[in-house]
Amino acid sequence: MGLSLRPMMRFVGRVLVPARVRRAFLSRLDARYVTQADHRQDVRNIRDEFRRLHRETKDDRRDDAAAYATKESAKDIAKAIAKDVVKDVVSAAVKDAQRENQSLREEIVALRAEVRALKQLTATVNKANDQAVKGHRLAERTAEALDHVLQNEVRVWQAIDGLSAQTPATNL
Amino acid sequence: MRVKWTVADGIWNLTFLLDPEDDVTGTCTDGARLELRTNTCQIRLPKDRTSGADVHPDLLAVAAWTVAAPWTRQRVTFDRPISPALAEVFRTHWNVDAGPVGGDPRSGTRLAVSYSGGADSMAVADVFPDAPFVHFQRIRHPRVPNRWSFYRSDVLAGLAGETGRDVAIVQSDLELLLRLPGPGYPEHHAVTVGALLLADEMDLGGIALGYELGSRWLGGGRYTHHFTPDNPIWSGHGKWGSLFKAVGLPLVLPVAGISEAVTMRLALASDLRDHVRWCLRGSKGGGACGVCAKCVYKELIQAAIERRPLNTTVTADMPIARRWQEPPPYGGQEMIEYGVAHVPGIEHTMFAKAAAYLQATEESTRWLEHCYAPAIDEVPEQWRKQVDAYMVDNVGLMTEDEARRVETWET
Numbered sequence: 001m002g003l004s005l006r007p008m009m010r011f012v013g014r015v016l017v018p019a020r021v022r023r024a025f026l027s028r029l030d031a032r033y034v035t036q037a038d039h040r041q042d043v044r045n046i047r048d049e050f051r052r053l054h055r056e057t058k059d060d061r062r063d064d065a066a067a068y069a070t071k072e073s074a075k076d077i078a079k080a081i082a083k084d085v086v087k088d089v090v091s092a093a094v095k096d097a098q099r100e101n102q103s104l105r106e107e108i109v110a111l112r113a114e115v116r117a118l119k120q121l122t123a124t125v126n127k128a129n130d131q132a133v134k135g136h137r138l139a140e141r142t143a144e145a146l147d148h149v150l151q152n153e154v155r156v157w158q159a160i161d162g163l164s165a166q167t168p169a170t171n172l
Numbered sequence: 173m174r175v176k177w178t179v180a181d182g183i184w185n186l187t188f189l190l191d192p193e194d195d196v197t198g199t200c201t202d203g204a205r206l207e208l209r210t211n212t213c214q215i216r217l218p219k220d221r222t223s224g225a226d227v228h229p230d231l232l233a234v235a236a237w238t239v240a241a242p243w244t245r246q247r248v249t250f251d252r253p254i255s256p257a258l259a260e261v262f263r264t265h266w267n268v269d270a271g272p273v274g275g276d277p278r279s280g281t282r283l284a285v286s287y288s289g290g291a292d293s294m295a296v297a298d299v300f301p302d303a304p305f306v307h308f309q310r311i312r313h314p315r316v317p318n319r320w321s322f323y324r325s326d327v328l329a330g331l332a333g334e335t336g337r338d339v340a341i342v343q344s345d346l347e348l349l350l351r352l353p354g355p356g357y358p359e360h361h362a363v364t365v366g367a368l369l370l371a372d373e374m375d376l377g378g379i380a381l382g383y384e385l386g387s388r389w390l391g392g393g394r395y396t397h398h399f400t401p402d403n404p405i406w407s408g409h410g411k412w413g414s415l416f417k418a419v420g421l422p423l424v425l426p427v428a429g430i431s432e433a434v435t436m437r438l439a440l441a442s443d444l445r446d447h448v449r450w451c452l453r454g455s456k457g458g459g460a461c462g463v464c465a466k467c468v469y470k471e472l473i474q475a476a477i478e479r480r481p482l483n484t485t486v487t488a489d490m491p492i493a494r495r496w497q498e499p500p501p502y503g504g505q506e507m508i509e510y511g512v513a514h515v516p517g518i519e520h521t522m523f524a525k526a527a528a529y530l531q532a533t534e535e536s537t538r539w540l541e542h543c544y545a546p547a548i549d550e551v552p553e554q555w556r557k558q559v560d561a562y563m564v565d566n567v568g569l570m571t572e573d574e575a576r577r578v579e580t581w582e583t
C-alpha cells in the first residue's frame with residue numbers, strides 16, 4: 001500500500017492525534033532506518049504499529065471525540081451555563097442597572113419637573129414680587145395721597161368753620 | 173379746637189375740629205414733632221363694661237385732650253361742660269382756654285393698672301396684685317389703609333387676657349391719627365383713654381402706669397436726657413399729672429423709682445412671667461421677634477440681670493445696631509451702662525463700642541439696682557404705703573450717694 005510517510009505525517013499532522021500517540025510513533029520511526037530487511041520488517045511493524053496506532057488513534061479519537069464532544073458539550077454547557085449565568089448575572093446587573101437607571105431617570109424626570117416647577121414658581125414669585133413691589137409702591141402712594149386728602153379735609157373744615165365764624169349770617 | 177363725642181353700643185367716636193389758629197402740625201409734650209392725618213377716632217369699650225353714655229364730662233374731656241393737645245394753640249371747646257377745677261388746670265398748666273365750664277368734679281376709689289404686657293407694667297401688676305388691668309389694643313382706622321399689619325396688637329391683647337387678672341381690653345384706632353412720625357400715641361397719655369372712659373363704670377380713683385426711673389426721672393427715651401424732677405409728662409404736679417388729678421384719676425407710677433433692670437427682674441420673678449411680651453412684632457406661639465431695637469435693648473437688660481452672655485442674632489453691622497456703634501448719648505443710656513457692665517463677653521457683641529465709650533462697671537451702675545425714694549413720695553397717698561412696703565421688701569432704697577447719681581444724671 002503506497003502509503004508514504006509524508007501523507008501519513010500529513011495525516012498524522014493533519015489529524016489531531018493526541019500528543020502521547022504522536023510522540024511514540026515518531027520515536028519508533030527514527031530508530032528504524034537501518035537495514036532493508038529490518039526496514040521491511042520495520043515497515044511491517046510500522047504498518048502494524050500504525051494500524052494499531054491508527055486503531056488506537058481511532059479509538060483514541062473516538063474517545064477523544066467523545067471526550068472532546070463531552071468536553072465541548074461540557075464547554076458548551078459550561079459556556080451555556082456560564083452564558084446563562086452571565087446572562088442572568090448580566091441581565092440581573094442589567095436589570096439592576098436598568099432599574100437604577102430607571103429610578104435615576106425617574107429621579108431626573110422628577111428633578112426636572114421640580115426645577116421646572118421652581119422656575120415657574122420663581123417666575124411667578126418674581127412676577128408677583130414685581131407686582132407686589134409695584135402694588136406696594138402703589139399702595140404706599142395711594143395711602144400717602146389718601147393721607148393728604150384726609151389732612152386736607154381737616155384743613156378744609158377748619159377753613160369753612162373760620163369763614164362761618166366770620167360771617168355768622170351765612171349758613172355754610 | 174372743638175371736640176365732639178358720640179356713643180353707640182360701647183363705641184365712642186371722637187371728632188375734633190381745628191380752630192383757625194390750630195394746625196395739623198404740632199409738638200408732643202416729649203418734644204417730638206408731629207403731623208396730624210385725620211380728625212376722627214374711635215374707642216371700643218368691652219361690651220360688659222359700658223355704662224352707655226354716662227361718663228363724666230371731665231373724663232371725656234381729658235380723653236379727647238390726649239389726642240387733640242398737639243394741634244391746639246389757644247382754646248378748646250368741649251361738647252359738654254367741664255368742671256371748674258379742670259378748666260383751671262387747662263388755664264394754669266396749659267395756657268389754654270377750656271370750656272364750657274359747669275358741673276361738679278368727679279372722684280373714684282380703685283386703682284387700675286394700665287397693662288401693656290411688657291416688663292414694666294408687669295412689675296406694676298406685681299406691686300398691686302389685686303388691681304384690675306386696662307389694656308389698650310390698637311385696631312385699624314376705617315379711613316386709613318393698614319400699612320402696619322406686622323404689628324400684632326392682637327397677640328398682646330391675647331396675652332393680657334391670659335393673665336387671669338380682671339382685664340378690660342379697650343380697642344382704639346387713635347394711633348392712626350398721627351401721620352408723622354408714624355402710628356403712635358399723639359400724647360403718651362392716650363394709652364389711658366380706656367381707663368378714662370371706664371373710670372366711672374369701674375369706680376377708678378387712680379391709674380397705675382409702668383413708667384420707670386429712666387422715663388420719669390432721667391429724661392429717658394425721646395426726652396431731655398438729664399434729671400427731670402418736673403417732668404411735664406409724668407410728674408404728679410406737671411401739666412398732665414395735674415389734669416389727671418383734676419378728673420379724679422391721678423397718675424400713679426409705682427415703679428418710677430426703679431430702673432428697667434429691676435422691673436425686668438420683678439417681672440421675670442412674678443407669677444405672670446409666662447405672659448410677658450415687650451415686642452409688638454412677635455407671634456402668639458413664637459415669642460418676641462428678637463431682632464427689633466426694643467427686643468435687643470430688652471435682651472441686653474435681661475442678660476445683664478441673669479449675668480449671662482447676650483443671646484441674639486443681631487450683629488454690629490446690622491442697621492438695627494447702628495445706634496450703638498456711635499458715641500453716647502443713647503436712649504435709655506443708664507440701662508446700656510448697666511448692660512455693658514454686667515453682660516459677660518460684651519466686647520464680642522454689637523455693644524462692644526458702647527461698652528468702650530461708657531466704661532461702666534458693676535460698681536458705677538449699682539445705683540440702678542435700688543429704688544429712688546422720691547418716686548415713692550410722689551405716689552398718691554392712698555397707694556403709697558403699698559408701694560413703699562413693696563420696694564423696701566423686694567428692692568431696697570437708694571443710699572444718699574446713689575440718689576445723687578439720679579439727681580446729677582446727664583448724658
Ligand SMILES: [Zn+2]
Nearest residue numbers: 451461464467
Ligand atoms: Zn421685637
